[in-house]
Amino acid sequence: MLESRELTKKYGSKTAVSGISLKLEAGHICAMLGPNGSGKTTWMKMAAGLVKPTSGEILFEGAPVSIESRRHIAYMSTEPYFYTWMSAKDVGKYYEDFFEDFSVERYRNLLARMELTEDLKVKALSSGMAAKLKIAATLARDAKVWMLDEPFNGIDLLARDQIRECIVERAGEDRLLLLSSHLVEEMETLVDRAVYIREGVLIESVDLEQLRTERGLSMADLYRQIYTGKEVIA
Amino acid sequence: MQFDPMIPIWLQVMEDLEVGIITGKHPPGSKLPGGRETAVQYGINPNTAARVYQELEKLGLSETRRGLGSFVTEDGALIARVREQLAGKAVDRCMRDLARLGVERSAAIQMLLEREEKN
Numbered sequence: 001m002l003e004s005r006e007l008t009k010k011y012g013s014k015t016a017v018s019g020i021s022l023k024l025e026a027g028h029i030c031a032m033l034g035p036n037g038s039g040k041t042t043w044m045k046m047a048a049g050l051v052k053p054t055s056g057e058i059l060f061e062g063a064p065v066s067i068e069s070r071r072h073i074a075y076m077s078t079e080p081y082f083y084t085w086m087s088a089k090d091v092g093k094y095y096e097d098f099f100e101d102f103s104v105e106r107y108r109n110l111l112a113r114m115e116l117t118e119d120l121k122v123k124a125l126s127s128g129m130a131a132k133l134k135i136a137a138t139l140a141r142d143a144k145v146w147m148l149d150e151p152f153n154g155i156d157l158l159a160r161d162q163i164r165e166c167i168v169e170r171a172g173e174d175r176l177l178l179l180s181s182h183l184v185e186e187m188e189t190l191v192d193r194a195v196y197i198r199e200g201v202l203i204e205s206v207d208l209e210q211l212r213t214e215r216g217l218s219m220a221d222l223y224r225q226i227y228t229g230k231e232v233i234a
Numbered sequence: 235m236q237f238d239p240m241i242p243i244w245l246q247v248m249e250d251l252e253v254g255i256i257t258g259k260h261p262p263g264s265k266l267p268g269g270r271e272t273a274v275q276y277g278i279n280p281n282t283a284a285r286v287y288q289e290l291e292k293l294g295l296s297e298t299r300r301g302l303g304s305f306v307t308e309d310g311a312l313i314a315r316v317r318e319q320l321a322g323k324a325v326d327r328c329m330r331d332l333a334r335l336g337v338e339r340s341a342a343i344q345m346l347l348e349r350e351e352k353n
Binding site for chain 2: 027028029161164165168169171172185188189190191192208209212213216217218219220221
């Protein structure tokens, strides 16, 4: 569904993403893992069509990402992106204008599930509430691909459970969800594939139940192994 | 439910459902929650939940009725066997832990008996 071929992005002399070839299929919830600055966000932004690759290509359903594919790819960035004067209701209207696949009804439902109300002003939100609002707006779309960059950041334990639930509900055979997070343990049961990136390079892309069965490792174990270079004793 | 991230998630959820079947939370012939509901409830991947139902069906513990969902088997003997298997696993775990502590088999059995008397 989403595929990058030899994808590279350079900012001046710094290489953010270095020749990543990766195929992500529909029907999965995938984790994109790596320490800060490893290139996860840059890869996602290229897949969202927001950043132009230096070389290589990124394909959505076999065709290079474009204005057209952006209609099917919902991307949630880590930056705050609502105007402070807006209420949660305004955010819904704003999204409705922007995205054909946005459902106000689903948005209201998601807000309620996350214990937010439509009259809340963006400027009065705590960081956790703002993060939940962002997720509600993104998941209220009916996309084919969702890419959520750090969906659990700044969110308390109970709200993380709510978010996990909402994410599971959006999963489906013809859909792909890609989550990046450095809260690895948070995603252990939620995702079924993990992609490990280090310094812009793809290290591994694994099926997690296979990883547990065949190598006796959890997603977090492999994370430690890759980023510390130490063998984990299973 | 608290998961052990090193053990396949489907196995852990399946065991939880098996315990539910054995203890009567899911009585013989009753309808099991669907794959999607299970995924949401346990906070797990829908593919993992689907696997759980495939495996339960393979064991004969559940059967899928087209358009209606999954139902617990009415085969009491099979349910009894699953209880034995799970109990066996619990004993294995216990013995393994005690062996690691250097407790010999006979001493372990003695401890188990005494523990029972205390309770």
